[in-house]
Amino acid sequence: xxxxLELEKDPDNISLSAQNIHKYFGGVKALEGxxxxxSKNKLxxxxxxxxSGKTTLFNVIxxxxxxxxxxxxxxxxxxxxQKRFLDxxxxxxxxxxxxxxxxxxxxxxxxxxxxxxxxxxxxxAALTGMMRTFQTTRNWPKxxxxxxxxxxxxxxxxESFINIFFKxxxxxxxERINTLxxxxxxxxxxxTHIRDQIGEELSGGQLKLLALGRLLMTAPRxxxxxxxxxxxxxxxxxxxxxxxxxxxxxxxxxxxxxNMDVVFNYxxxxxxxxRGKIIAQGTPNEIESNKEVIEAYLGADY
Amino acid sequence: xxxxILKYEMDxxxxxxxxxxxxxxPILYLYIYALLAQTNKxxxxxxxxxxxxxxxxGALSLDLEVGSVGLxxxxxxxxxxxxxxxxxxxxxxxxxxxYHIYGIGxxxxxxxxxxVAIIICALVGxxxxxxxxxxxxxxxxxxxxxxxxxxxxxxQYEKRWFWAPAPVGPPQQVIxxxxxxxxxxGLYPFNKTLAYFxxxxxxxxxxxxxxxxxxxxxxxxxxxxxxxxxxxxxxxxSPYGRTLRAIREDDITVTSVGKDVSRFRWxxxxxxxxxxxxxxxxxxxTFKAFEAGDFRPFLTFDLYIxxxxxxxxxxxxxxxxxxxxxxxxxxxxxxxxKENISLYLGSESPVIxxxxxxxQLDVFINPDNMRLVILGVILILFLLFMPAGLIxxxxxxxxxxxxxxxxxxxxxxxxxxxxxxxxxxxxxxGNEDTTEPSSKF
Ligand SMILES: Nc1ncnc2c1ncn2[C@@H]1O[C@H](COP(=O)(O)OP(=O)(O)OP(=O)(O)O)[C@@H](O)[C@H]1O
Ligand SMILES: [Mg+2]
Numbered sequence: 001x002x003x004x005l006e007l008e009k010d011p012d013n014i015s016l017s018a019q020n021i022h023k024y025f026g027g028v029k030a031l032e033g034x035x036x037x038x039s040k041n042k043l044x045x046x047x048x049x050x051x052s053g054k055t056t057l058f059n060v061i062x063x064x065x066x067x068x069x070x071x072x073x074x075x076x077x078x079x080x081x082q083k084r085f086l087d088x089x090x091x092x093x094x095x096x097x098x099x100x101x102x103x104x105x106x107x108x109x110x111x112x113x114x115x116x117x118x119x120x121x122x123x124x125a126a127l128t129g130m131m132r133t134f135q136t137t138r139n140w141p142k143x144x145x146x147x148x149x150x151x152x153x154x155x156x157x158x159e160s161f162i163n164i165f166f167k168x169x170x171x172x173x174x175e176r177i178n179t180l181x182x183x184x185x186x187x188x189x190x191x192t193h194i195r196d197q198i199g200e201e202l203s204g205g206q207l208k209l210l211a212l213g214r215l216l217m218t219a220p221r222x223x224x225x226x227x228x229x230x231x232x233x234x235x236x237x238x239x240x241x242x243x244x245x246x247x248x249x250x251x252x253x254x255x256x257x258x259n260m261d262v263v264f265n266y267x268x269x270x271x272x273x274x275r276g277k278i279i280a281q282g283t284p285n286e287i288e289s290n291k292e293v294i295e296a297y298l299g300a301d302y
Numbered sequence: 303x304x305x306x307i308l309k310y311e312m313d314x315x316x317x318x319x320x321x322x323x324x325x326x327x328p329i330l331y332l333y334i335y336a337l338l339a340q341t342n343k344x345x346x347x348x349x350x351x352x353x354x355x356x357x358x359x360g361a362l363s364l365d366l367e368v369g370s371v372g373l374x375x376x377x378x379x380x381x382x383x384x385x386x387x388x389x390x391x392x393x394x395x396x397x398x399x400x401y402h403i404y405g406i407g408x409x410x411x412x413x414x415x416x417x418v419a420i421i422i423c424a425l426v427g428x429x430x431x432x433x434x435x436x437x438x439x440x441x442x443x444x445x446x447x448x449x450x451x452x453x454x455x456x457x458q459y460e461k462r463w464f465w466a467p468a469p470v471g472p473p474q475q476v477i478x479x480x481x482x483x484x485x486x487x488g489l490y491p492f493n494k495t496l497a498y499f500x501x502x503x504x505x506x507x508x509x510x511x512x513x514x515x516x517x518x519x520x521x522x523x524x525x526x527x528x529x530x531x532x533x534x535x536x537x538x539x540s541p542y543g544r545t546l547r548a549i550r551e552d553d554i555t556v557t558s559v560g561k562d563v564s565r566f567r568w569x570x571x572x573x574x575x576x577x578x579x580x581x582x583x584x585x586x587x588t589f590k591a592f593e594a595g596d597f598r599p600f601l602t603f604d605l606y607i608x609x610x611x612x613x614x615x616x617x618x619x620x621x622x623x624x625x626x627x628x629x630x631x632x633x634x635x636x637x638x639x640k641e642n643i644s645l646y647l648g649s650e651s652p653v654i655x656x657x658x659x660x661x662q663l664d665v666f667i668n669p670d671n672m673r674l675v676i677l678g679v680i681l682i683l684f685l686l687f688m689p690a691g692l693i694x695x696x697x698x699x700x701x702x703x704x705x706x707x708x709x710x711x712x713x714x715x716x717x718x719x720x721x722x723x724x725x726x727x728x729x730x731x732g733n734e735d736t737t738e739p740s741s742k743f
Contacts, residue, residue, distance in 0.1 A: 126560030158541030192718040
């Protein structure tokens, strides 16, 4: 615990900091003030029972869904709207300092390195160098595996309509570099043999690896992985995990996983979530002996 | 069963050939029948060629949206209408601002009108795209069909601007495009027949005479069609086109790697609007007189039939579909075809004849009245058994990426592929004759 606290205090070493995040779906409180701080170049795990809000937290962090206002459930609609309206007017015309400051603490915030992510679109958030995978694997079924990787790099010259006609040389050169990089990634993930297959022909495990590969094409500094090992046989799972560990050199990995062997063997730090809150955090050893966690999630076996 | 054979067991090329012939032979037969019945055959032929070229460009525009990026635009006809109206009104009605300049006036005016028409199509396309591209496909379809109708109704009822002022009396709803007429009548050598230049093929084969201007127009249209085709192909082959296909298949993943999906969508919608506007300009030149009622949603549905029969996401397919269906539609409208088809069906034989007469089957059973039914049936058959169309979108392959590599780089990767494939082959064979399962998971 001490170790992790020290890391938290050094702001240069923090990759992701999400503070006091709320998310309500109608009356369902998916997140109730969850906070996580993720240090750079570590493998951090997020565990918790089904429906505890792990995926929801990822969605909020990666700007796929907006977070809720903590007051959303407390006040009557009328009052709430009025308050928002007045807040907006104050911010726009009044220029009051405090109205800028107060909300962010109650409302919560997501920071990636020096960047405040709140209010960004999903694609803008992905451009900051934070990439995520989805719990249900996604791919482009009619594109070959190689193409699946080639679509991913960001800011491609060939993706601007005008450049297609006027910057052919540059596009060609870029395509070549990207192809080499894609082949390298296929080699790294040991799936070169499916290079020429199309997305819909792949098995579930291959799709997970492909999703990981697609994300690596963009050289992300923070990787959010939502159950990369669900439905994967343990041998392959360990292989994927070894691959993920190799990524720690350049990036930070934030992982949701239900496979406890993996989580406890590989993580530098573990967050435990239950009913939308972080109930414990610490090194694997600390978590393993934490009473609350055993009760909420691990069960008596641990 | 037939579908299964078509789907799985026949080689793709062979299937295209068989179905293509099954479709093309009756249509060609009908077309030649109609052609022979004409007194001036060359006009009929030229009319068909021009219509095919015009609708091919329209189909390309639609296919760019539907086939490449998966946006089902049902308002395409609006851009046809805008292109046709604006270019014609500026050139033939308002004649502003260049027309009266001596010498180059008409040409400058014509180019200016076309340019303005395309720019306005682009603007309207952009305005329609901004609120709609974020919608789900079905809502997008509804929005575009509504938008298209709104534009048509404005053209139909806004008399002050979109009706042609007549020298006497109220403005006319029918607009005439005079571009081709003005450029060709009385202008040597365009107003001479080919025979005048010693090329007597058409007269010799009894097809009627062909004027030089007709050939020039066809050549210009073909050049425009080829340029548009090339343009669309460039987009399809580029990384841009690859991202478009990715968006068509799963836009969420595209967003997750940091690409602004709406940007791609509005760009394509705007571009497709320009191309449709171009087709509209050519439509006005070809059909010369038109009114707002010509631009009903049916025209969009026709374009859908062309690209679905031809093959979505594939420019050559758009051409094949357009050519086949246009030939059918043209032939079906010919009087002789309408009348004689009932003869074939036995309206003069002793038993069937009176029945035929009684039920007035000759009204129903002629290809013109039945054309929607026939096209509908063909469309449904295609959707059921050959959803990829006559010429399916080419399968993606990695060749074009791999050939950029140096031989060594390429060999290394190829070896890794084949090594692993033969390994799995061996594993599979190995598993068959050992009792122990290879994996305990
Ligand atoms: N789009 C949604 N609409 C309504 N409720 C939702 C939505 N998404 C999530 N929830 C609810 O929020 C809660 C948290 O869901 P979440 O997907 O974050 O769970 P999780 O921790 O990822 O679970 P698992 O381990 O099963 O993946 C659940 O109760 C779920 O029903
Ligand atoms: Mg989940």
